[in-house]
Amino acid sequence: MGRIRLHVALDCSGFSLETFILDNIEPGSTIATDDWQSYNTIDKEQFRRETTNQNKSKNYDKLYGAHLVTTLIKRLIRGTYQGRFEPKYLQNYLDEYVFRFNRRKSKSIGKKFIPDLAFEI
CATH class of the missing domain: 1.20.890 (cAMP-dependent Protein Kinase, Chain A)
Known part of the structure; x- marks a missing residue:
């Protein structure tokens, strides 16, 4: 594991998550997330998203x-x-x-x- 960044989110809305992502992740990066619906607001042109459904995935x-x-x-x-x-x-x-x-x-x-x-x- 490399470096981390943490920020308290006021809520789990797509806006809060996207704000953190835009402030901390370089465009063109791949983001690994779970299947939380709020991540659907991530700009697909700026970031690539790999989704893992923890309930269905063995990985x-x-x-x-x-x-x-x-x-x-x-x-x-x-x-x-x-x-x-x-x-x-x-x-x-x-x-x-x-x-x-x-x-x-x-x-x-x-x-x-x-x-x-x-x-x-």
């Missing part, structure tokens, strides 16, 4: 990274924050997690603390 590897990150974040919230945190600070918690995750394999300790210019805090 669970396509979304393995998304499931892994989701599980780790749930563990962070339940373990570190004991399930108690202010929802208004959720984006801050996600930003910290992204910072640590994206630098987990850095060989230089100094590079772990250089701010990512492409990531807004």
Whole structure:
């Protein structure tokens, strides 16, 4: 797995998802998603979409990274924050997690603390 980006969505509408995609994914990229209907609003001219129906597919590897990150974040919230945190600070918690995750394999300790210019805090 490479780098991740996380953002709190106000809802699961196509508009919210498309806004995140346009802000964070380069046009021409392939997006792997589940069969959620809100993803149907993705511009098919800018992005290629590979859909996996988790109920019917035997290939669970396509979304393995998304499931892994989701599980780790749930563990962070339940373990570190004991399930108690202010929802208004959720984006801050996600930003910290992204910072640590994206630098987990850095060989230089100094590079772990250089701010990512492409990531807004």
